[in-house]
Amino acid sequence: MAERTIHMPKRFTGVSPLNFVLLVALGGVILTSxxxxxxxxxxxxxxxPDMTRLVGRMLPPNTxxxxxxxxARRILETFQIALVGALIGIVLSxxxxxxxxxxVSPLGRGNLLAKAFVSFLRTVPDLVWALLFVASIGLGAVAGTMTIVVDTIGFCGRFFAEAMEDAEKEPQEALSAIGAGRGSILVGAILPDIMPSLVNSSLFALEKAVRSSVVLGLVGAGGIGQELKVAFDLFQYRNASMIILTIFVIVFLMEVCTDKLRARIQ
Amino acid sequence: MLDHATNTQTADTTEQPQAAPLIMACGLTKSYDRRNMVLDGIDLRIWAGERVALIGSNGCGKSTLLKSLIGLHPISGGTLECFGNPVGAQSSRAQRLQMRRQTGFVFQKHCLVRRRTVLSNVIHGLYGDRGSWRAFSHSLAPEEWRARGLQALDEVDLADKAMRRADALSGGQQQRVAIARALVRRPQLLIADEPAASLDPVSGRNVMNLFSQLCRAHGITLLYTSHDMDHAIDYADRVIALKCGKVLFDRPAEKVTPADLKVTFDG
Known part of the structure; x- marks a missing residue:
């Protein structure tokens, strides 16, 4: 039997000239930036020294x-903005x-229009939406809620659509073979299959909504952010530190709760 | 019955009823990419009450033919009639839905909605009926639908598992749930795509026995594909062999010989 020689494969494959040029260009952009x-x-x-002085003026927090x-009233309002906004956003998503x-879309190839709409909602930052709603609806919590609704649709609309696209095809085909329409297939086969993914994305959306809602007040859209802005504007740094601490506790508690819920679902 | 002239062996023409066939295909063709014909001039007729096995090697077009029969895969050419109505581009949506409502379909991989209860999965078989959004769950379904679902489960001996999640059952049990789902509407025609392929031999035979008994008891026409020759010959009145998208032979099950099978499955 003839002796065979086995060649050890190279650890690294060569970089093509095009990839080399792109890597150099990317490195150049990063260094310039x-x-x-x-x-x-x-x-x-x-x-x-300035930061140390500022922290010194923030301590102790105002109790x-x-x-x-x-x-507490502002925190409650913030939470309400986040909860109601996220809920409406999730339902509309x-x-x-x-x-x-x-x-899966009943629009066929028209699904790209819906996709573009969701992308547009996601592309515009939440503070810009807040400015738009404050300008159109007026100062206060309703503008904040509307901002969270739009922000949640941008977030959940994408993840829900991806989950629907990845849903098991066989049960859908089985219901289609029976004579079920698109709506029945959605409700009967797709939604039950992707329910854990929907709940997961919804919990992330709620978490995101709580984080967003605390800063919306900076542009007058209600919630605790409004108090934070006033505190900084009036140099009331002890008030500001108490507000930051409260925000941290609220967001942290929210994350702990949603993590536990996610773990239970999985 | 076989009308196909080319590339076929002799067709043993047993006496057929005079009534119009339930399924009639003439020169049926299907291709996915306009180059390779998956179905290449299929002629077949299936009458009410028959039990017909469709055999052939992998990729010969069996599953495509079954799915084309109920319009899941649109045909590329030829004519196809099911329950006397055209299937394909010339059929209206209402005709297509009506035809699907008269047909039960059992897939190889059960195709159950895993996270729903067994009873809800069976009631899904009533989708397409008036007010069928209520078939979403057994909790919302009318009492009559729940009773029908439970009866169908009883027929496959799974009534005691009605409230279990579908994915908590064994493969054989899931296939029986799929049969109950297909039968809950009491279809005239039951189509099964390799219903026993994913099961162990004992479970596979149990499922085929169940098919055979229920179809006989309710007068349902059965059309199924199988790779298992025992399943094809023992449970069918008639065997149709496909090869390279064409009908190779079409004859009564008792007249199928080992030589026929060799020709069918040899490359």
């Missing part, structure tokens, strides 16, 4: 009972995602 916008060691060193009561999902 760092030179323009990254903080220099000198700037960081200069900033430390005045009247102030805490006002914060379902039909929009159905229209956007490839191979």
């Amino acid at each position: 760092m030179g323009k916008v990254a903080p220099s060691p000198q700037q960081l060193a200069d900033g430390v 005045d009972p009247d102030f805490l009561a006002r914060i 379902l039909p929009i995602a159905w229209f956007a999902a490839r191979s």
Whole structure:
């Protein structure tokens, strides 16, 4: 029997000239950007004393009972904005995602229109939506809720549509063979199959909504962010530190709750 | 019955009823890419009450033919009639839905909705009826539908598993649920695509026995594909062999010989 020679494969395959040029170009862009916008060691060193002074003025956080009561009301409002906005957004996302999902959409190839709509909602930052709603609806919590609704549709619309596209095809085919329409297939086969994914995305959306709703007040769209802006504008740094602490606790608690819910679902 | 002239062996023409066939295909063709013909001039007739096995090697077009019969895969050419109505581009949506409602379909991989209860899956078989959105779940379904679902489950001996999740059952049990789902509407025609292929030999034989008994008891026409020659010969009145998208032979099950099978499955 003839002796065979076995060649050890190379650890790394060669880089094509095109890939090499692209890598060099990318490196150039990153280095140029760092030179323009990254903080220099000198700037960081200069900033430390100011930051230390600011932190000193923030301590101890304000624990005045009247102030805490006002914060509690604002936190409740923030939570309401997040909850109601996310809920309405999630409900509206379902039909929009159905229209956007490839191979499932009742619009056929028109699904691209629905997809583009969802992309548009996602592309515009939530603070810009908040500015638009404050300008059109007026200052306050309703503008904040509308912002969260739009933001949630942008987020859930995409993930719901992807889940629908990835849903098991066999049960859909089985219902289609029986004579079920598109709506029946959605309700009977697709939604039950993707339910864990829907709940998961919805919990992320709720978490995101809570985080977003705390900053919406900065542009006048209600919630605790409004108090934070006032505190900074009036140099009430002890109030600001208490608000930041409260926001941290709320967001952290929210994440713990949603993590536990997700773990139970999976 | 076989009308096909080319590339076929002799067709043993047993006496057929005078009534119009339930399924009639003439020169049926199907291709997915306009180059390769998956079905290439299929002629066949199936009468009410018959039990017909469709055999052939992998890729010979069996599953495509079954799915074309109920319009799941649109045909490329020829004519196809099911329950006296055209199937294909010339059929209206209403005709297509009506035809599907008279047909039960059992797939090789059960195709159950895993996260729903067994009873809900069986009631899904009533989708397409008036007010069928209520077939979404047994909780919302009318009492009559729940009773029909439970009766269908009883027929496949799974009534005691009605409230279990579908994915909690064994493969054989899931296939029996799929049969109950197909039968809950009491279809005139039951189509099964390799119903025993994913099951062990004992479960496979149990499922085929069940098919045979229920179709006989309810007078349902049965058309199924199988790779298992025992399943094809033992449970069918007639065997149709496909090869390269054409009908190779079409004869009573008792007249199928080992030589026929060799020709069918040899490359």
